[in-house]
Amino acid sequence: MKVLVADKFEQAGLDGLAAAGCEVLNQPGAGASGLAEAVAKADPHVLIVRSSKVTAEVLGRAPSLKLVIRAGAGVDNIDVGAASSRGVKVCNTPGMNAVAVAELAMGLLLCCDRRLPEQWDAARQGRWDKKEFGKARGLKGLTLGVIGVGNIGQEVIRRAGAFGMHVVAWSRGITPQHASALNCEWGGTDTPALMSLAARCDAISVHLPLTDTTKKLFGKAFFDAMKPGAYFINTSRAGVVDEAALRDAVRTKGLRAGLDVSENQPAEAQAPWGNESAKLAGVYLSHHCGASTDQAQLAVAEEAVRVVRVFKQTGRAENCVNA
Numbered sequence: 001m002k003v004l005v006a007d008k009f010e011q012a013g014l015d016g017l018a019a020a021g022c023e024v025l026n027q028p029g030a031g032a033s034g035l036a037e038a039v040a041k042a043d044p045h046v047l048i049v050r051s052s053k054v055t056a057e058v059l060g061r062a063p064s065l066k067l068v069i070r071a072g073a074g075v076d077n078i079d080v081g082a083a084s085s086r087g088v089k090v091c092n093t094p095g096m097n098a099v100a101v102a103e104l105a106m107g108l109l110l111c112c113d114r115r116l117p118e119q120w121d122a123a124r125q126g127r128w129d130k131k132e133f134g135k136a137r138g139l140k141g142l143t144l145g146v147i148g149v150g151n152i153g154q155e156v157i158r159r160a161g162a163f164g165m166h167v168v169a170w171s172r173g174i175t176p177q178h179a180s181a182l183n184c185e186w187g188g189t190d191t192p193a194l195m196s197l198a199a200r201c202d203a204i205s206v207h208l209p210l211t212d213t214t215k216k217l218f219g220k221a222f223f224d225a226m227k228p229g230a231y232f233i234n235t236s237r238a239g240v241v242d243e244a245a246l247r248d249a250v251r252t253k254g255l256r257a258g259l260d261v262s263e264n265q266p267a268e269a270q271a272p273w274g275n276e277s278a279k280l281a282g283v284y285l286s287h288h289c290g291a292s293t294d295q296a297q298l299a300v301a302e303e304a305v306r307v308v309r310v311f312k313q314t315g316r317a318e319n320c321v322n323a
Contacts (some may be wrong), residue, residue, distance in 0.1 A: 013301025102155035108258025148207035
């Protein structure tokens with residue numbers, strides 16, 4: 001079985017694929033330089049990607065392709081419909097990076113409350129300002145709305161509880177019993193409940209996939225409903241937020257925001273980037289690195305290897321999203 005790895009992948013994962021008897025083609029720059037050409041030349045049975053876009057064109061250039069694995073959770077960079085029409089199974093590695101993303105979400109929340117980047121900037125500029133930066137609410141006792149209670153959302157709930165926050169969870173499928181098992185309050189399942197959640201929470205943390213129903217779900221109406229000065233954290237997908245509406249709310253309502261994903265972010269690992277949100281005081285941007293810890297990437301690689309091994313041995317596609 002020939003496996004093309006088109007993005008950066010842990011060496012332990014490459015070794016695991018080889019140990020499973022696969023012919024491994026490691027081309028970590030293929031996604032940036034031209035994935036369609038790479039798959040046409042390699043004609044792999046399995047394609048492993050992280051952020052590279054697997055379009056219908058890419059799929060059409062690989063007649064032997066049977067399986068695409070997203071080394072991560074979200075699959076919005078893969079044309080799942082086109083894959084399905086070609087009989088190509090699409091799998092992911094859910095939950096493997098949940099702790100890493102949850103840790104970053106809490107870090108962004110702390111930045112919103114303690115304005116840590118501004119404090120660092122002031123220190124670097126040779127300025128001491130305890131009078132200004134000694135003002136913070138503190139997270140203990142604040143109400144945090146966690147929107148989306150998959151693996152990442154659940155890890156955020158656990159960490160927020162350790163900080164002494166009161167957590168209210170919203171999801172399309174959450175039940176009061178599920179919320180109780182997570183030691184948090186049930187926040188409902190529909191749009192009116194979501195708006196009610198916005199109005200009562202001191203902070204919001206978003207953990208939803210990007211779908212037709214979640215695209216720009218967090219727009220003007222949502223931000224209008226939020227408390228003045230509340231915190232908004234997004235470590236899921238940029239497309240779930242109307243970023244222009246968020247900027248307006250930062251300016252007019254004093255919202256603070258922590259974003260690991262943002263509009264027009266480059267596909268390359270390093271590139272020039274101009275972002276309007278980054279220019280605003282009270283907005284803290286990280287570089288879509290929520291899953292980028294050594295622990296998470298090793299776990300993702302190991303799960304991807306397991307998926308390949310099972311597929312090679314049995315033909316069964318684990319974690320398949322288009323079964």
